[in-house]
Amino acid sequence: MSEISAEPVEAMSMMDHLRELRMRLVRSTLAIGVSTLVLLAFYDQLKNLLTRPYTNLCSRRPDFECDGSLFSLGPLDGFSARMRVCLYGGLVLALPVILWQIWRFIVPALSKREKNYAVPFIASSIVLFSVGCYLAYWTLDKALEFLISWSGSDVTQAYQVTKYINLVVMMMLAFGVAFLSPVLLVFLQLVSVVTPKTLIKQWRYAVMGVFVASAVITPSGDPISMLALAIPLTILYLIAVLIGWLLTRRRTA
Secondary structure, three states: OOOOOOOOOOOOOOOHHHHHHHHHHHHHHHHHHHHHHHHOHHHHHHHHHHHHHHHHHHHHOOOOOOOOOOEEOOHHHHHHHHOOOOOHHHHHHHHHHHHHHHHHHHHHOOOHHHHHHHHHHHHHHHHHHHHHHHHHHHHHHHHHHHHHOOOOOOOOOEEEEEHHHHHHHHHHHHHHHHHHHHHHHHHHHHHHOOOHHHHHHHHHHHHHHHHHHHHHHOOOOOOHHHHHHHHHHHHHHHHHHHHHHHHHHHHHO
């Protein structure tokens, strides 16, 4: 009769955790750096993609007196815009690697049941972030149309390249990060920080909070972008509560 013995898992020391964290940070930074270098080679195509809503709006509304051109008011504006676009784009492009490194760092502290949720959480985070960025890009020309129409008549539109790029990038990042809130909400239900019953009871306050937060974090400040962010987040809130209820119910059973 053979005896089966389980080898105990050796606990990591504080220095081991720090070395592990440093390795994960280095790998994430390298992924961002490589992605940024790749996007630098395709900067013109990326810039044309980001400015397309503005150029389409100018061609669709000749009364706005704009031609879709961007202006550089300083010798460093063009370089600054190029680096910002490629750096932010590299961060988005490296997001799967970053999430994987975060997962590999925290996996030793998770139980077997919690580890099973890793792939759905990472996949849903990437999908929701991408959907949020696309929604921000889709509403950009409508937001610009609203803002330009409120600037008054006989006002020629001339946008600085760095300010326009900052607006577009901040809009996409704000929408993308906001669309991650349902993932956080499901996680809080799984770890019993909040319950689906409580979230259902407080739905009125939650919807009000979503609209207030959308108004605050929307960089353009226009009502079109705010509604484009608040309405999907309200729907995702209800979906997250439903998913949390199904998962906690299955766990209880």
